[in-house]
Amino acid sequence: MFSKVLVANRGEIAVRIIRTLHELGIKAVAIYSIVDQESLHVQLADEAVCVGGARPQDSYLNTTNILTAAIGTGAQAIHPGFGFLSENAEFARMCEKCGIVFIGPRAATIDLMGNKENARETMQKRGIPVIPGSSSYITNSYDAKRVADKIGYPILIKAAAGGGGKGIRRVVTPEQMKQEFNNAQREARISFGDDRMYLEKIMCNVKHIEVQVVRDRFGNSVYFPERDCSLQRDKQKIIEESPCSVINSEQRKILGRYAIKAIEAVDYLNTGTIEFLMDKNNKFYFMEMNTRIQVEHTVTEMVTGIDLVKVQLMIASGEELPFSQNNIKLNGVAIECRINAEDPKNNFVPSTGKINYLYLPVGNLGMRIDTALYSGEKITPFYDSMIAKVISHGHTRVEAINRMKRLMQELVIKGVKTNKDLHLSILGDSSFLKDTVTTEYLEKNFLPIWKEREKNAAV
Template sequence: MFRKILIANRGEIACRVIQTCRLLGVQTVAVYSDADANSLHVELADEAWRIGGPRPVDSYLRGDVILQVARQTGAEAIHPGYGFLSENADFARACREAGVVFIGPTPEAIDAMGSKSAAKAIMERAGVPIVPGYHGEQQDSAFLLAEAQRIGFPLLIKAIAGGGGKGMRRVDSADEFLSQLEAAQREAQNAFGDATVLLERYVLNPHHIEFQVFGDQHGQAVHLFERECSIQRRHQKILEESPSPLMTPELRAAMGEAAVKAALAIGYVGAGTIEFIVGDDRQFYFMEMNTRLQVEHPVTELVSGQDLVAWQLQVAAGLPLPRQQAELQQRGHAIEVRLYAENPDNAFLPETGTLTALAFPVEQAHMRVDSGVRVGDAVGVFYDPMLAKLIVWGEDRPQAILRLQQMLAQTGVLGVVTNLDFLGKVAAHPAFLAGDTDTGFVATHAAQLHAARPVPALAWLATSARVWLDEQQARQQQASASNDPNAPWHQHDGWRLNADHARTQHWQQGEAIVQTRLKPVAKGWSCHTPSGEVMAVLRMALEGDQLSLQLADRQCRLTVLRHGSQLCVMLPEGGYEFQLFDPYAVKLSDEGAEGGLTAPMPGRVVRILAEVGSPVKKGQPLLILEAMKMEHTIVSPRDGVLESVRFAADAIVEADALLCVVSEAS
């Protein structure tokens, strides 16, 4: 086994690798960009080295600098995590030449699977079923259009060098093919440095099912069962589970055999994933192979009882696989959801901000949190916006779902918009409960998943009580710090001459401003909610973020997070966020002008598509904005003239920044 390894990654996966290394007694070296100098993985590692600026191209993609750090620290091996250099054959080759072990597959295997088109050709020769399509090298747009018409619509355009939904477009007709092709090629070039694409038939009502495979240096390969990854947005996963609700023992055996056959076909070493697309008819086709550990590997760990990072280290050190196929068992049911800094109601576009409050459930044998963030960390534009993975295990699927719902209800985040509420709706949706989870799940059930939840009276009471008690504590502290703490000016009993004392609080709810009213009564307080309900509370107390309420018929102990004017009340059915509104605050006029277009997300201006002063049509693309390697096209809202563009290409912009102004045509 290695004595010391370097982790060429950041965030959650770097923390995850460090955890296993500590168990094995392996020392760890972290690397960090300027943006990550105070991050959690830097704190957890035995030592940490700066490698460059905040952009990945200046830091985490600098293989030469990372190898130099490995040599300086005496690290015997490099764990690449996932993303960044994890599937970079040139980096794996450079490690080999430098005498540093790359904890992953050989460069040859990465090359073989790095091109989706080449991978499909290899799988076809090995007898693994593939989706019909075009996987050749010819990239002329007219030729690709002809191939698309031969394959038939709908079809998918996919970058051959990437994954995660980048460089991927669904095309439903020949009329839109060329525009979607150009967008996919441009995005692929930006994300992977390779604009080559392939075409494949779009399988209707598909399930995305992948098999975890492992190979060693002694010619052995096994699979550790399947993961269902069909619930996605923007072709990126948000929920994974094992076993798959679609699976039968016969289908599992056939797909597992095909997955191992695929790994053996390229002499695969280390952790990898064979991804299949499965139709309603249970016919399965090879899509691609990910030559690395997957984000969703904890699901496999919980149902198999195996530490996959430990397997990676052992295999990379030349040891045989820890288990043979007959020794591996799939027990119980596991589910993982990905908590992202993103806005589900704004096309799931990423969000930035500072994490001002953060609450995760206490980890137990059946509940696990994988995260690399803490309170005070900034979520920026340079890296993936995933904040954490919440993973549960149950004896069966219904129990795992109940535990997932509980885990989501015990999670809270303030300071940045997240998909937490959306995940809660997914976990409670009847179709998910029934196991009806094909890749169209989010689109099919969009109305329910994006619908606003009514705020229960208890949540209004809890948030009002938190603000009231915070004010009381602040007054007590002011009195204690004064020279005359008993002065009448420091009294906080709410006494009023000829009037009842009541505390009215204003809250921003969408476009509306609503009120709650907390009033002392003979026995405790009464809370008037915006819906007209009145709740009586006999006693209330606050300790940190824990709020205790004695109601007429029950006692409640709730977590209420607060930072400034933002609050989050965590109830058993989920969290509810609130925004205090100050009716006396001066509202500054919004920057911009009529016809101004603002950035829907923070990011980088990739390209300006129209000239200032030129006429534009409604729907005409004006510029392209990129965040986390995903593109968003800003289009004209009307016919008119492009009056101004406020940023140049390659400029970094904040969310809601004024990008350009389109005036009405004269």
């Protein structure tokens, strides 16, 4: 096992990784930008190095400065968390050249699976159903329209190198294609340095289902109970839960077989997530693979009792998985609510400022809050608006929901606006309680009514 690891991230995920490192007796090195000097991850780490200015490209994406910090502090490995450099194949190669272990899959795998069109082709060859779409890269709106006419509208334009909801546009009619394609391509070029695009048929009334997988260098592969990530806004997940209440044990096994086929097809190493869409007949279609730890990994940990970051570290250090598929047991239901510093009543505009008062609920079984917040911290405009994750666990879905309601009611964050009240409204929504929601439900059905209700209440 490593003796010192650099965490190439910030916020709650950096704090979460540092805590596991310390539990394993591993020293943690933090990096920070000039505006993050007082951040919690910096305070918790054994060492901390400033790697640049406030803008991500000057600090948390500054590969030269990060590697210099790792070498200078004697770190043997780098954990990238999620976002930033976590799916950057070139950074993984740079780590290898510097003799530093990248805690994640091999660079070649990141390249292959990070490119959505390559991933689709790989899955098709293994007999895994994929979402209907283009068969090759698309670089201009003319070709996009020609392909869309064959597939049929509505269409989703997606960046081949995309992730995190960037470079994605919905197109309902041929007349929209040129403008939306150009906008998506421009965003992809800025976000990923790669403007190759592909098209997917928009499947209506579907659930977004994903499967956590791990594989070691000895070829041992394991999948975990699925996560339902259907509650989304602007392709960003809002609430996640495990397992999906409308998937039975036999369907879970089918998902697992698909997931294992997928990771064995690319000789995968470490943790990853296979994402699917599930139609009304509970048929699954491969969507993409994320070659990193996910924001919502917490719900998987809650229902299995397995620390996934610890598993990442073990695999990266060359150890064999300490468990097999038979050891993965599903225990109850877990739900995660993402708390963002934003104003849902004002088109979800990000909110910045100083945390004047903070109360994080404690006590009772089945609760967890992952955050880097503390009273007096400043929320800046430079990074993602997610500031906390509230996770509940119960023997049943009803118990997990009720526990989450209690947590959200007690949670207090003053100084910035948050989406806490929105979460409370969702948790009481009849469709959510029945688990009939699909990927379009929040934007099409829930939010219009919620916004109108909030508007009238303010009068």
